[in-house]
Amino acid sequence: MLSRRNVTVAVAVVVAVAWIASITVTVAHQDPPGAASPPELRTELSAALSGRDxxxxxxxxxxxxxxxxxLAKDYVSVLKDGNARDISVQLAPDEHAPTTAIVHGxxxxxxxxxxxxAVTSAKGRWTVAFTPPIP
Structure with missing residues (x-):
């Protein structure tokens, strides 16, 4: 027969294991940063900047x-403070294989x-990097 102490320890261990497993599953299923394609990156970047999101x-x-x-919070704050508007994004030198996103507004x-x-691509995801765009 289990003592009260053993039951408490067993319950604590089960709860800890369940918590660790749930965190692991959550992290493993998060989408990687970036967009699936360059046109999607352009659209999402333009929407995020215009919408201050x-x-x-x-x-x-x-x-x-x-x-x-x-960085995103600071970036959006600068856009708000400058009352930026009419923001658009163009990908260069090629819309389908860009190395640079040019933001206009x-x-x-x-x-x-x-x-x-700078625009980078890794593991099929397209992202914006804050490094100088090097051709």
Whole structure:
């Protein structure tokens, strides 16, 4: 016959194993960052920037750990502070094999802006990397 202490220990072990298993399954089934194709990356990046969606933007960054979340929040904050609008994204040099995403838009004062972001591909996923775009 099991003592109360043994039952408590057994229940604690079962709960711990179940918790570890659930975390492992959750992590294993998370989508990798990025988009499935370059056109999808362009569409999602444009939507995330235009919509000031930090979560969607973080999912497109090639940044390890939680750095992508922090970077996306800061990035969206700068867009909000500058009252950026009419944001669009163009992939270069080739829409289907890009190395650069060119972001265009207007500031709140109506001035045009444009900047380049490096585009990378790994394991079938296309992401934005914050490294200089090298051809």
């Amino acid at each position: 930090a979560d969607a933007l973080a999912g497109l960054f090639d940044v390890p750990g939680s750095g992508g979340d922090d 207007k500031t709140g004062a109506g001035e045009q802006f444009s900047y380049r972001l």
